[in-house]
Amino acid sequence: MSRAFRRILTAIVAVALGVPVMAAPTGAAPTGAAAGRVPADGSALPPGFVDQTVFTGLVAPTAVAFSPDGRVFVAEKRGTIKIFHGLTDTTPIVFADLSRNVYDYEDLGLIGLALPAGFPRDPYVYVSYTYDAPIGGVAPVYNDTCPALYNCLASGRLSRLRISGNTLVGSEQVLLNDWCQQSDTHSMGDVLFGPDGSLYVAGGDGASGDAVDYGQLGHPTNPCGDPPAPVGGMMMPPTAQGGALRSQDIRTPADPTGLSGTVIRVNPPSGAPLPSNPLYGSRDRNVQRIVAYGLRNPFRLTFRPGTGEIWIADVGFRTWEEIDRIVxxxxxxxxxxxxxxxxxMLRQPVYDAVNLSLCESLYAAGPAAVTPPFYTYAHNQMITPVDTCAANRGAIGGLTFSPTTGGGYPATYRGALFFTDYLRTCVWAMLPGVGGVPDPTQILAFGRTSGLPVQLVTGPGGDIYYVSITGGAVHRFVYR
Known part of the structure; x- marks a missing residue:
């Protein structure tokens, strides 16, 4: 997930108690055919759509993946992967149990799940998860607990599992163990195959989700050993490079680069950087892998159909949620x-106030030194003027594109970018504009979800599916 369970529960309680909501419309109202599809109440689905429960009885599911042979794989946060033999199967089998290695605590756990395009001929299941041990350590260290915040040093893993029939063959093959993790949030994100068969993996900054964190937190301080101090050393502005600043680690070449706060592109069998990567000429193997950085919690990834563009759901801090685009x-x-x-779009005020060199040098370089989000919304804003989902909070939970051709949805939604916020429990559709690129001025309120959604994915027949972590279920939006 993208926020700690305790914050999710706080949000649920707030809604139940009727906490007042500040709302300010953003963007232009949809026009023409789009306007006709906007429900009067954003909590209702558009006419003709039904929210259908596909699988239930799951334990904190986090991801779903569809096999070409009709099987459906579902990952659970605790580290188990289940197989359903079709969309009507009600009795799944457990394919793999990684719970001994998976650190299932607060936001941490098994998050990413992907199948290669040639599956099952290419007989591997790929996963990303929080490993219950520091980099180079042996799990389990904490057994899904943490005695004191910032004191449970963990890491992230990318692995693959060989499958024969429905059976795990051999042991887990670890491709990467990196992503130093000092907090209970912003751990591993998605794992996703690109159109060319390469593997993309996202990972968060591993820092505090609530406090300004430049490495000064924890006992000992600086648990990841980020420059300039050793583990337990004094981390002070302006020179500190720890905590959330790990997302800028590629800018400090004097020390080895970590993968926190990045999206990487690797060779699926090995996790090695691909020679076609933009930074393959670097001497640092991790730098060779990186295709984007400066991300907080890139929780979910998707590709725009017919292109190589990556779209990122990056969970925000105190004010903004982001959708980022790698063209x-x-x-x-x-x-x-x-x-x-x-x-x-703005300087982060509390980090700006600390006067950290890594930020100050970025500010001095001007706005062009960073890539702004493609689309962003504030926690106190409605996303469309007609929806009822604004709740003075936000945590973007997933995104996916509907097919550009075919599928069972009305033509209005062809090529649309669907995205969801699991604290608001709502879904929106950003309609395509010039060149098929989603248009932020043409966003439709699509409706609410059942439970808190942590993934959107386009499944068989072009239907949009979502994973409800609190509902223990996988749903789909069907048009009849």
């Missing part, structure tokens, strides 16, 4: 999306 991750350039120096 060409192969040709580059590799963009800096600015976290923690920027949030949304």
């Amino acid at each position: 060409d991750p192969v040709a580059g350039p590799v963009h800096n999306y600015g976290w923690p120096c920027y949030e949304g």
Whole structure:
């Protein structure tokens, strides 16, 4: 997930108690055919759509993946992967149990799940998760607990599992163990295959989700050993490079680069950087892998159909949620999306106030030194003038594109970018504009979800599916 369970529960309680909501419309109202599809009440689906429960009885599901042979794989946060033999199956089998290695605590756990395009002929299941041990350590260290915040040093893993039939063959093959994790949030994000068969993986900054964090937190301080101090050393502005500043680590070549706050592109069998990556000429193997950085919690990824564009749901801090776009991750350039120096379109005020050198040098370079989000919304704003989902909070939980041709949805939604916010429990559709690129001025309120959504994915027949972590279910939006 993208926020700690305790914050989710706080949000649920707030809604139940009727906490007042500040709302300010953003963007232009949809026009023409789009206007006709906007429900009068954003909590209702558009006419003809039904929210259908596909799978239920799951334990905190986080991701779903569809096999070409009709099977459906579902990951659970605790580290189990289940297989359904079709969309009507009600009795799944457990394919893999990684719970001994998976650190299932607050936001941490098994998050990413992907199947290669040639599956099952290419017989591997790929996962990304929080590993219950520091980098180089042996799990389990904490057994899904943490005695004191910032004192449970963990890491992130990218692995693959060989499958024969429905059976796990051999043991987990670890491709990467990186992403130093000092907090209970902003851990691993999505794992996703690109159109060319390469593998993309996202990881968060591993820093505090609530406080300004430049490495000074924890006992000992600076648990990840970020420059300039050793583990337990004094981390002070302006020179500190720890905490959330790990998202800018590529800018400090004097020390090895970590993968926190990045999107990487790797060779699926090995996790090695691909020679076609923009920064492959670097001497640092991690730098060779990176295709985007300066991200806070790039929780979900998707590709725009017919292109190589990556779209990122990056969970925000105190004010803004972001949708970021990588136009060409192969040709580059590799963009800096600015976290923690920027949030949304603006300087992040509490990090700006600390006067950290990594941020101050970025500010001095001017706005062009960072890539702004493609679309951003504030926690106190409605996304469309007609929806009822504004709740003075936000945590973008997923995004996916509907097909540009075919599928069972009305033509209005062809090629639309669907996105969801799991604290608002709503879904919106950003309609395509010039060149098929989503148009932020043409956003439709699509409706509410059942439970808190942590993933959107386009499934068989072009239907949009969502994973409800609190509902223990996978749903789909069907048009009849």
